[in-house]
Amino acid sequence: MTNIEAFNSIDVVDDPSDGTQNLRQLLTTFNANQSGQAASGIHKPYIYKAQSPVANADFGISDELVGEHSDGLIVVIQPYPNMQSGDTIKLYWADKVVAFKKVLPGQVGALITLNVPSDKIPQGHHSMFIDVGGKRSASVTTEVVYGQPGLGANGEVVELPAPNVAVPTTGVIEQAHAKSKVKVTIAPYSGMKAHDRIYLFWGDELATEHVVTSGQIGKPIVLEVDEAAIRRAGDSDRVPVYYYIEDEVGNESEWSADTWVNVNLSGKPTQPNHDQNPGAPIILDPNGAGASVSEVDLSGIADQDLEIKVPGPFQVGDSITLYWVGTTGEDFANALTLGPVVVTDAAQALTFKIPNDHLIKLGNGSGKAFYIRKRNNVEVVSKVAYVNFKGQIIRLPEPLVDEADEEAWVDADLANVHVIIPSTANLQNEDEVTVVWRGTQADGSVVELEGKMFRVSKSRAGKQLALRQVGKNFLKPFDGGWAEVAYRIKRGQVTVQSAWAFIDIGYTVETLAAPSTDPELPENTLNPALDTYKFGLDVTIPDLGNLPTPCTVYLHWSTSEGFYYEDEQVLEAGDKVSGFQVPKEELEIEGKEVVEVTLYYSVVWDDRPSQASKDLVFKIAAPGMPEPEMSIDQSTMVIENEPFPGSVYVGGKWISGELKVSPSYQLKVRLPKGGQPPFTFASSNRSVLTVDNQGKLTVLRKNGVSAITVTDARKQSTSYNVTVKGCFAFCTYIGVHRFDQLTNIRNFFIAQKTMGAPISQTMWARICQKYGPMPSAHIAGKWTSLGQRNSTNQVACCDGVTDAYQWAGDKQVFSAAICAFLYP
Structure with a gap:
């Protein structure tokens, strides 16, 4: 935990949101207000946080929005028909490609974001559209305006004239x-x-x-x-x-x-300090000898409080309460009530103090004060005194991410993450608090997520607030990248955002192809005595393709003996990576056993997350050397939320749902170190999961445990445990039906008693990620949206395409609708 006030877990507020509800609502409204959808079915692009609409354009963009973050603007691409892994999405703005992205397997059926750097944003009135493989969306229009209203004659920033x-x-x-x-x-x-x-x-x-x-x-x-x-x-x-x-x-x-x-407006006598019309309290100059002031320069007050004098007239027994409202430079009001104070000396003025820690937050803001005098149960309100404050605007303090370590790093696989708004944020009753995450994912995409709004109660006012968010929703999307975390407070009609807290999340993602050796190693073994390696080992790095330059490419070499070697290439704009050579001395064996080497490379940028290659693992050994003892990571592996197929109904009968896993999907696998190949793998509970001889695991049940045993050619064995939880099976109906004619399918499933829990958008994305995209896939919100009642089950459908049957393993019928449901 970070060094913050201890919080009681009972007082933690749960945030079950997935971070996208607000964006999805904005998209729903945007889509409903748009006309002229393209024949391609591709939705128009949506510019996140832009003014929409404005008088003569769909989106208005200010220089403040462009400059709010160094990564520019976020443009949201909605799922489109026949979306597939490997699609290239291009964003055209003013007839130029300003951003593009290839769809990854896990992004099929999901929202995609593109970020447009500020130097590629065209000023003035232009159009924007999306292109996917030559198919275009309809265009939206944009109005980009830089500069403030009311600038001086030479374009300088000036104060507007008084009204x-x-x-x-x-x-x-x-x-x-x-x-x-x-x-x-x-x-x-x-x-x-x-x-x-x-x-x-x-x-x-x-x-x-x-x-x-x-x-x-x-x-x-x-x-x-x-x-x-x-x-x-x-x-x-x-x-x-x-x-x-x-x-x-x-x-x-x-x-x-x-x-x-x-x-x-009171109509009371206007002479100063009349008994029935008390004058305003006097705000004293911190640098003056009791003089009143209408402006205070906060840079000169150090740790002083602000004194406010109430001069009277009083009578003994009067009760005086001072009311103060300080408004920050961001137009955020914070109220204080001081007193009541009972008058004991009618000739003595009263002095109240506004604390320094409240005062210093009011740079470029203002304050006002008045008091209420209570005498014989009759209250009289004084006039109001106003004061302006010069000084730097102080933002709300940044939040604290409780799980972050001293280097501001967080594990992406945590079940929950706690975001803590410190007590110095001075939360007030009825404040509406929303946590915001904005970060860069491992592939360079910029994403912003919003938590659920929490309304502060009277009992929580002035205290720190701990919000528990779901790790898979707010950490996992940034695995291998980074994020900034802030919070917004809406108080009345004013919304203010805090400073950002920066955190690194997870580990560098292995997205790149493994390196290779030149020449290839026979039987994956390097003999250091051969003349081939008298100068070292040549390592080939695959072409980096579309990865941007400049960047730095690092080669990483580590051995089972504990040695580490690293080399680097600094690539300027347009450069291509060349090969590396590992020096001869790194190939030497100090002991008498085979040495295992792990070799990979990483690509590092200043402004986006690093990427790493898959490992190349091989051995260094002289002929006749004994293999090292076999070992394996024995920590429990946990497999969560994994989809697996149930039965498929096709041709009037149920068949086994053996679906082909997409080649790009990474099945869970754990391999041994040392030992003598070949290896065999076995599962102790084949009803929960199975394992092949490459160590890849296949889930067969929603929950359960199994031990995986690995045996090498010398009959040495080792094992580790696997826990399966929250996985889900789905059953599939195939028939000659159009997407909008689902009554028969619904009735069939009710008759078969196979109606289970709903399929969510997240579940559907996981199914497509593992088994490949279903053409024309669509998630219907619920049966009631299709004219049915008494069921909330969701359905994923695909219609009128041969690929639908190919996906399910039946190629005999030319047209089909596929409906996937969760098993009960």
Whole structure:
């Protein structure tokens, strides 16, 4: 565990989400609002987090969105008909390929993400579409706008001019004026465009907003503030009024200068500190001798608190409570209540202190204070004092990943991961908290996942919050890569995101082909006495294909005697990798037994996860050397969530469901070290799983245990245990049916009593990953979506294609619908 406040496991909040619910909801809404689907059936691309729609485009993109992360924009590709492993997806933007990706076996039927670097994002109005093997989606339009509204004459960032508030001749806004609304004029600003949105604040709250029309460009804009907004800000001798601009794609201007107005809606006497109309508390300058201040520079206060004086008039026995709201530079409000304090000396002013740890978070923000005096059970509210704060914006503290070690590394195979929002985040009652993961997967894809929103209760306010998330949903997707973790807090209408915590996840993924030796080793054995190796061993690295350069390629050599050797090649842009030579001295044998060598290479980039090759394992031995004793990793192997076929109903009868495993699917395997080949493998419980003589395991039951025994040619044996859990069988119906005519199939399964648990999207993806993609595969949400009732079983279907029968092992029928169900 990390060095944080200990948390009670009883208080941990479970997050069962898979991280994609919000994205799927966005896609559902996007698809429903789109027209003009392409004949290919490929959905239009979706730009994650972009404004959608905007006035003249499907997506609006700001420079803030582009610059939010160094990896650029995420574009989501939805599953499409006949999706297959090896498909190349190309993303065209402004008629240029800006990103592409090959579909991996585990991605068939799943959402795919492409990331577009900032230097490939075209400014202005353009179109974007997807191409898969010459089949295109329909296009979406984009509007990319860089730069803030309201820049200076030379393009510099400047403060917008203060708004002009229509104040009556008395200089005080009273109730009659508020009832008829107060007019505020916004002067024309540089870069003014139709669809800009003006946000006007009265006090520290949003009073009104206005969308600029084409007819208003270059002209003053008059807004009206109603009585309710004025009353919320309270009576004060100095209420700040200010605004900012946001263009239609999300670029924001700087804040305007403040206009200060005098407000008295109470109708009470206006003379200072009248007994029935107490004046505002006095905010004292931390660097002054009791002087009041309307602006504080936080860079000069060190560890000081902020003092606020309440001068009276008082009577002995009065009860005084001070109310303070500090608003951060990200517009996030944090309230404090100080007191009540009972007056014991009517001539003595009271002083309250805003703690330094609260104060330092208010850089580029503001604060307001007022007090309530209670006398003889009658309460009187004072006027409000406002103050601005200069200083650096302090973001919410980053979360803590409890399972991360000192080097910020987390095992990708953990069942759960705990994300902890520290108490210094100062969570408040009714806050809505969402954990966000954004990271780079082993293949370079950028993915963002969101947890389930948690609403803070009164009893949890001000405390740390520990959220337990499912490891396979939030860690495993980044196995071999890295992720940043943050959290968002929505408080009222304002949402603020914390700083990011960076973690490495899992181990480098073995995705590349193994190296080879030149020449090949006879019987996989190197004899160091041969002249062939008098200068060393030549190692050939396969062509790296489309892997990007620049990068560094490392060769890794380790032996059963504990020796390690490493070499590297630094590749510049466009370079090709060449071979390595392992020096002669690394081939020498120090003992009298055969030495086993493990040889592989890795490719390392600065801005994406490393990739490693599969191992090349061979022996170094002189003729007649004895083989080392055989051993094997004896830790328990766990196989979870593995699909395996049940029966198939075809031609009016049930047949054995022996489906061919896809060549790219990695079956579980564990091999011995040492020993004398050939090896034989045996399973102690063949009803749970079987094993072939290459050590590959095949699951046959949902749960169970078995021991795997390995025997070499000398009859030496060793074994390890396997636990199978959460695996699932599925049965398949094949018949001449269209996809939308499933009533007969449903009735058949009900009659056969084979209706089991639902097949989820995740399960279906696992089936396709292991046995290859089913053409035209589709997951129907539930039977009720097909006009049926009283069942929630999901169905995976494939229609009108010969490949459907080939997938199930029957090639006699030319047209079929396949429906796969979980076994009960």
